[in-house]
Amino acid sequence: MYRGCRIAVVMPLHNEQAQIERAVNRVPSFVDLIVAVDDASTDSSLKALSRIEDARLRVLVHETNRGVGAATKNGYRHALSAGVDLIAVMDGDGQMDGRDLSRLLDCAIDGADYVKGNRFLSRQTIRKMPRVRYIGNRVFSYLTRLAAGFDASPNASLDAHCGYTVVRSAALARLPLDELYDRYGFPTEIFFGALRAGLRVRCVPVRTVYGDEVSGINPFKVVPVILYLIARGYLRRRLLEQRDALDFSEPDRTECHLET
Secondary structure (H helix, E strand, O other), rough: OOEEEEEEEEEEOOOOOOHHHHHHHOOOOOOOEEEEEEEOOOOOOHHHOOOOEEEEEEEEOOOOOOOOHHHHHHHHHHHHOOOOOOEEEOOOOEEHHHHHHHHHHHHHHOOOOOEEEEHHHHHHHHHHOHHHHHHHHHHHHHHHHHHHHHOOOOOOOOOOOOOEEEEHHHHHHOOOOOHHHOOHHHHHHHHHHHHHOOOOEEEEEEOOOOOOOOOOOOHHHHHHHHHHHHHHHHHHHHHHHHHHHHHOOOOOOOOOOOOO
């Protein structure tokens, strides 16, 4: 429990046998529930999870690979059913620093509905981030911010692909999870969804812990997907704005009857 709130951490993972124990160990002791969702790993990730002695840990298993978004959504639903107040996401690769979790939680407890970690606000992380990854994330984050119309100053800086997040359970219940994209790019997709739902979105600095893990992301596959999600998010925002403008301009045709 943290500041009187029950806390859950959702941890999606796929083929993280070498990292998952470290990732679970980085979850702070004040967290009440850890929901690890194995997305059909083909290595020994499940065996590694079975060796972890942590009473907070619950393991969900996908028999077929459904994507990080689907794994996160499954973990969200389980956490909601457990009746927690705030739900964080920490990936199973162990790169998210548990010491930053309190900063995200404080922001949510103090009024935000959805809190995104921002690695660009940490000079320590920027210095360690591979240059190509840094440039790519910067470009896509800039495009995402423009497409979303996101400028919650002084939080205008956005790290669109950072999956280190915290959401209020009541706010999460307002999101149409079934309509959100299931695979890589889910952090961008749910960011757009949170804004469309009118959630109060804020960003806080987080650090990344880089180890010897090797990224399995194929840029030739994921870049078109990310661009598609950004373009779709922009079009949805514009359609919503146009609909709201029409609703606002429509005259009130309710008849008024005055007693004489």
